[in-house]
Amino acid sequence: xxxxxxxxxxxxxxxxxxxxxxxxxxxxxxxxxxxxxxxxxxxxxxxxxxxxxxxxxxxxxxxxxxxxxxxxxxxxxxxxxxxxxxxxxxxxxxxxxxxxxxxxxxxxxxxxxxxxxxxxxxxxxxxxxxxxxxxxxxxxxxxxxxxxxxxxxxxxxxxxxxxxxxxxxxxxxxxxxxxxxxxxxxxxxxxxxxxxxxxxxxxxxxxxxxxxxxxxxxxxxxxxxxxxxxxxxxxxxxxxxxxxxxxxxxxxxxxxxxxxxxxxxxxx
Numbered sequence: 001x002x003x004x005x006x007x008x009x010x011x012x013x014x015x016x017x018x019x020x021x022x023x024x025x026x027x028x029x030x031x032x033x034x035x036x037x038x039x040x041x042x043x044x045x046x047x048x049x050x051x052x053x054x055x056x057x058x059x060x061x062x063x064x065x066x067x068x069x070x071x072x073x074x075x076x077x078x079x080x081x082x083x084x085x086x087x088x089x090x091x092x093x094x095x096x097x098x099x100x101x102x103x104x105x106x107x108x109x110x111x112x113x114x115x116x117x118x119x120x121x122x123x124x125x126x127x128x129x130x131x132x133x134x135x136x137x138x139x140x141x142x143x144x145x146x147x148x149x150x151x152x153x154x155x156x157x158x159x160x161x162x163x164x165x166x167x168x169x170x171x172x173x174x175x176x177x178x179x180x181x182x183x184x185x186x187x188x189x190x191x192x193x194x195x196x197x198x199x200x201x202x203x204x205x206x207x208x209x210x211x212x213x214x215x216x217x218x219x220x221x222x223x224x225x226x227x228x229x230x231x232x233x234x235x236x237x238x239x240x241x242x243x244x245x246x247x248x249x250x251x252x253x254x255x256x257x258x259x260x261x262x263x264x265x266x267x268x
Contacts, residue, residue: 001223002187008219011254023091024211027069034060067106071098074157077218104167109153116146151178158221
């Protein structure tokens with residue numbers, strides 16, 4: 001599934017590069033507002049002002065800007081994957097339709113990550129000396145909870161857009177997807193690392209930073225949707241055993257192309 005998801009994400013970005021460039025630049029511009037504010041605060045002599053402004057800018061970026069932009073991009077990706085076409089108006093419609101719930105998701109995940117991070121430090125420092133087994137054991141559990149929360153957040157934007165549920169329903173669905181598909185999720189996370197590394201380059205950061213990552217997670221969600229649809233069809237027919245999952249490679253224009261199509265796109 002991971003190979004198919006990456007292949008689909010590549011061709012979605014390749015076919016609709018113009019739209020995604022514009023959507024990514026808009027997302028980047030929104031992200032630059034709190035980043036610029038934090039950068040300005042770093043030059044202030046008052047440490048209290050620096051800490052307050054930088055912390056506030058970080059909260060705005062992680063709780064508001066990034067989740068909302070990812071939800072809007074996921075709405076656009078949904079249209080591009082399902083119809084092979086789309087318009088920027090879908091991006092703006094996604095902002096209006098999913099913006100508030102995306103902020104709720106951002107607040108939920110950031111609060112959980114902060115809580116677990118504090119727990120990692122607290123249990124190790126508080127009980128590490130007197131009861132090391134308990135202290136470091138609880139600290140390790142909190143660390144794993146941080147990792148699981150981060151992996152769960154990867155599916156949040158496509159899950160919100162696809163199911164149109166509330167904040168906690170989306171978190172629950174995303175967590176269940178991670179638990180049921182750990183190899184795909186971890187593989188997807190590792191596949192995103194090169195994209196994050198590429199974003200260090202300023203032109204890439206501005207033009208194609210958020211959009212390709214949303215393309216990967218949206219494509220992975222699409223593969224999981226096809227998997228579960230095949231499983232449900234298998235059960236509804238009263239069949240036993242492991243179902244054969246047809247991902248529709250032959251009928252999906254994003255999945256039935258290869259390197260030759262990249263070199264010679266005019267040859268059908």
